[in-house]
Amino acid sequence: MISYPDGMIRDLLEARLSPEEVLRLQREKDEGRFEQVLRLEQERVPWPDRILVCLQEHLYVVEKPNGERAVKARCGHEFGDYRVNWKERALVYERDPQDGEIYQRHQGADPDWQVLREFYCPGCATLLDVEPVPVGYPFVFNFLPDLGD
Amino acid sequence: MAESLLAGGDCLSDLEVLRRDEAGAPLRAVAEPPAPTTAGQYFRRFRLPDLRRLEVALSISASPSTREQGEIIFGLYTPEGDSICLSTGLMIHVHTMSRAIKWMIEQDYESDIGFNEGDYFFNNDSFIGGGHPSDQMLITPFYVDGRLEGWVGGLTHVTETGAVEPGAMGSSFTSRFAEGLILPCLKIGESDRLRRDFDILVDRGTRSSVSWLADNRAKLAGLKLIREAVKQLIADVGIEYYRKVVREYIEDTLRATREKVRRSLFPGRYREVAWRGVTLPGQESLLHAPCEMTVTRDGRIKLDFEGLPSARKQPFQGTLPLFEGMLFNALIQNVFYDLRYNDGTFLAVELHVPEGTVCNPSNIQLPTTLWGPAYGGMQAAGQCVARAYFAMGYREEVHASGPLTSGNLAGGLDQYGRPFGSQCFEFAASGMYATAFMDGLDTAFSDFNAEGDMGDAEVWEQQMPQLWLAREIRKDGGGYGRFRGGNGIHSLYMVPPGVEMDMGSFGSPPIFSTAGLMGGYPASCLRVWVGRNTDLEARIAGGLEIPSSEGEDPSQPDFVRTVRADWEFVHGQNYAARPLPAYSLFSVVSGDGGGYGDPLERDPSAVARDLENGVTTLRTARNVYGVVVRETPDGFEVDADATQRLREEKRRERIERAVPAAEYKRRVRQRLLAGDIPAPAKALYRDVLRISSKWARGFREFWDLPEEYEVPA
Numbered sequence: 001m002i003s004y005p006d007g008m009i010r011d012l013l014e015a016r017l018s019p020e021e022v023l024r025l026q027r028e029k030d031e032g033r034f035e036q037v038l039r040l041e042q043e044r045v046p047w048p049d050r051i052l053v054c055l056q057e058h059l060y061v062v063e064k065p066n067g068e069r070a071v072k073a074r075c076g077h078e079f080g081d082y083r084v085n086w087k088e089r090a091l092v093y094e095r096d097p098q099d100g101e102i103y104q105r106h107q108g109a110d111p112d113w114q115v116l117r118e119f120y121c122p123g124c125a126t127l128l129d130v131e132p133v134p135v136g137y138p139f140v141f142n143f144l145p146d147l148g149d
Numbered sequence: 150m151a152e153s154l155l156a157g158g159d160c161l162s163d164l165e166v167l168r169r170d171e172a173g174a175p176l177r178a179v180a181e182p183p184a185p186t187t188a189g190q191y192f193r194r195f196r197l198p199d200l201r202r203l204e205v206a207l208s209i210s211a212s213p214s215t216r217e218q219g220e221i222i223f224g225l226y227t228p229e230g231d232s233i234c235l236s237t238g239l240m241i242h243v244h245t246m247s248r249a250i251k252w253m254i255e256q257d258y259e260s261d262i263g264f265n266e267g268d269y270f271f272n273n274d275s276f277i278g279g280g281h282p283s284d285q286m287l288i289t290p291f292y293v294d295g296r297l298e299g300w301v302g303g304l305t306h307v308t309e310t311g312a313v314e315p316g317a318m319g320s321s322f323t324s325r326f327a328e329g330l331i332l333p334c335l336k337i338g339e340s341d342r343l344r345r346d347f348d349i350l351v352d353r354g355t356r357s358s359v360s361w362l363a364d365n366r367a368k369l370a371g372l373k374l375i376r377e378a379v380k381q382l383i384a385d386v387g388i389e390y391y392r393k394v395v396r397e398y399i400e401d402t403l404r405a406t407r408e409k410v411r412r413s414l415f416p417g418r419y420r421e422v423a424w425r426g427v428t429l430p431g432q433e434s435l436l437h438a439p440c441e442m443t444v445t446r447d448g449r450i451k452l453d454f455e456g457l458p459s460a461r462k463q464p465f466q467g468t469l470p471l472f473e474g475m476l477f478n479a480l481i482q483n484v485f486y487d488l489r490y491n492d493g494t495f496l497a498v499e500l501h502v503p504e505g506t507v508c509n510p511s512n513i514q515l516p517t518t519l520w521g522p523a524y525g526g527m528q529a530a531g532q533c534v535a536r537a538y539f540a541m542g543y544r545e546e547v548h549a550s551g552p553l554t555s556g557n558l559a560g561g562l563d564q565y566g567r568p569f570g571s572q573c574f575e576f577a578a579s580g581m582y583a584t585a586f587m588d589g590l591d592t593a594f595s596d597f598n599a600e601g602d603m604g605d606a607e608v609w610e611q612q613m614p615q616l617w618l619a620r621e622i623r624k625d626g627g628g629y630g631r632f633r634g635g636n637g638i639h640s641l642y643m644v645p646p647g648v649e650m651d652m653g654s655f656g657s658p659p660i661f662s663t664a665g666l667m668g669g670y671p672a673s674c675l676r677v678w679v680g681r682n683t684d685l686e687a688r689i690a691g692g693l694e695i696p697s698s699e700g701e702d703p704s705q706p707d708f709v710r711t712v713r714a715d716w717e718f719v720h721g722q723n724y725a726a727r728p729l730p731a732y733s734l735f736s737v738v739s740g741d742g743g744g745y746g747d748p749l750e751r752d753p754s755a756v757a758r759d760l761e762n763g764v765t766t767l768r769t770a771r772n773v774y775g776v777v778v779r780e781t782p783d784g785f786e787v788d789a790d791a792t793q794r795l796r797e798e799k800r801r802e803r804i805e806r807a808v809p810a811a812e813y814k815r816r817v818r819q820r821l822l823a824g825d826i827p828a829p830a831k832a833l834y835r836d837v838l839r840i841s842s843k844w845a846r847g848f849r850e851f852w853d854l855p856e857e858y859e860v861p862a
């Protein structure tokens with residue numbers, strides 16, 4: 001079974017790989033990637049909690065010293081129990097798509113049809129998710145990993 | 150590859166022993182044993198003939214969508230209708246042809262209509278198989294020693310069906326009877342010859358029969374060649390061997406599929422939603438496609454679409470065979486691209502699509518022209534898969550949603566007085582999704598056919614005499630993000646003098662239909678501009694400027710500012726076809742890809758590059774990406790310090806304007822209790838709360854609403 005050097009996978013995580021190298025990764029899959037990425041991500045974050053799985057850009061499920069499994073941002077902000085949608089602990093901004101800041105007028109949705117629900121990390125203000133939804137649509141719980149508990 | 154093919158293949162090993170054993174030759178009904186080979190090489194022979202036939206068929210067809218865009222696929226099927234192997238091309242239809250074969254068997258065609266070698270069955274009834282009446286399949290059985298041993302099928306997408314609107318995919322249809330000729334598994338050929346009365350039916354029943362009839366001949370040629378190749382394959386190895394191998398082939402695909410899931414996708418529950426809607430008078434409503442994907446530790450996938458809206462008299466819905474095909478397409482392109490694909494792939498997936506909904510209508514009188522949430526369901530499933538790859542560490546497979554399908558259609562009399570009708574399939578080159586490592590490609594992608602191409606404008610002008618004044622990369626079409634979605638095409642057509650032309654377009658309501666991922670924004674909304682009574686004739690005569698671009702501001706495009714006309718704007722691009730006088734202008738855009746990641750993390754030099762390439766604007770650079778540039782004689786230069794300051798300011802603004810989620814939920818709950826939500830959302834919630842108790846329970850629990858809650862009038 002093939003494996004790829006840490007430097008190559010680190011470049012993938014930081015989106016610095018050349019298209020040719022990405023193509024190679026797409027064509028020939030390595031089996032130990034999950035463990036390798038966890039190890040490399042652990043080196044990239046400024047806190048010691050053990051990463052169990054990468055939830056999405058900026059967010060991880062970690063195991064804390066007391067055994068609690070929580071969603072944690074790269075900046076260190078914690079969103080609580082991973083079985084609860086992290087969006088419930090985020091900052092939310094409901095954007096009128098016609099406000100002119102992001103979309104030019106005719107390229108944004110009609111606010112009677114959809115708004116843009118933006119979720120920010122309270123710790124570092126990173127934009128973590130954008131939901132184009134009608135007013136009143138429940139938050140989408142994108143990913144609940146099966147961690148065997 | 151041979152290792153993969155043989156994984157777990159005890160049966161194959163046995164067959165291979167048999168294959169090398171001269172004593173087994175009589176059993177296989179062949180005089181000589183075939184040359185020593187591996188089962189893997191045998192398998193490869195299944196796929197190669199298809200690819201060669203595809204090339205032959207493409208060169209035969211006269212229709213631009215087939216020849217220029219490769220809108221075609223062939224498949225080989227078992228006697229029961231399970232797919233064994235397929236060519237590349239329109240992957241959506243792998244399973245739809247399987248459905249049609251099984252339907253003919255269920256209807257007992259064999260006892261009265263009859264199956265014989267050389268028979269050809271035509272189907273474009275999407276409730277039986279196919280996607281919509283444009284999707285037209287030709288299927289033929291083949292026999293060995295008088296026994297049915299399988300089927301070969303071919304499918305193309307044609308651009309005219311004799312529907313109420315030209316071009317087959319009108320946005321105004323409210324019933325199946327508006328969609329034109331729908332022919333359910335009709336025998337149209339015997340003894341390898343197509344019936345002339347069928348040609349007459351199509352010729353008189355549509356505005357333009359050329360693509361339909363030419364495609365039928367392309368399919369027939371491909372099917373005959375594949376049939377003969379398969380029969381040669383059988384003659385080489387014997388029918389018993391063939392029968393065992395094809396079954397093992399499907400079983401082996403199932404095993405390989407589960408193994409790929411187990412190794413590639415993190416187990417868990419994933420949820421995504423995609424959006425479509427109806428804009429017909431009196432039934433303006435949002436339609437959502439809520440996808441819940443569960444990946445188990447042993448490599449099984451379950452896709453659950455509980456909560457889909459109810460089917461109704463509107464064209465933005467798809468049949469179950471189509472929806473299955475869409476999901477199959479998403480999985481093949483995103484997960485199983487390095488495996489064989491056949492019904493074994495399909496058996497690896499458990500699917501729940503509630504009956505009576507927009508992705509599984511039970512009333513066959515409803516139209517299924519434009520798929521709507523069925524296409525959205527494919528996008529949502531694709532995003533679920535992207536998250537599962539991300540968790541497993543395979544970032545090279547992660548991407549946002551692909552583009553919505555949208556374009557224009559036209560019909561009437563051309564400059565020679567001949568009837569014509571077609572849709573323009575240049576949207577096969579829409580904007581690609583952003584990935585976790587690069588921007589989406591501009592004007593280069595469609596989900597429904599990854600090999601698609603926009604086709605030459607001059608070839609399209611032969612089929613539908615609209616003249617292209619502009620064909621350009623749409624500015625800021627792709628969703629913003631750390632990596633941006635690819636931009637689609639903007640096209641500006643002029644109605645030339647000397648023709649009679651109805652023109653329309655299809656797209657979406659005024660909504661975002663292509664989501665971003667992990668902080669990326671959705672792709673821009675579609676729109677259409679129609680200009681009547683223009684001054685173009687005088688401009689041309691006077692040698693004045695002729696517009697050829699949308700320009701910097703899509704709210705006031707260059708062509709609107711330049712050409713004096715009665716301008717009409719439709720947000721979303723659903724525009725039912727209607728007559729347009731000579732020198733009218735019609736501007737449409739194709740879909741764009743969703744963005745990936747926080748735009749404030751985009752490399753500033755990538756923004757400068759986009760400015761230099763004319764695919765974004767200075768306002769977007771500043772407002773969305775927080776990038777400050779200086780224009781220099783050589784292009785755009787990033788002011789790094791000013792950019793850093795602006796991005797810090799934008800992050801502060803985010804914190805200031807946002808509220809904690811709990812506070813946000815409290816406010817929205819009050820609006821729901823008061824019924825203070827817009828009509829399209831009300832229509833959706835009322836419908837889904839009524840038909841899905843599971844979705845209703847989740848909705849009420851999330852907003853902490855009483856059990857008896859209904860959306861107030």
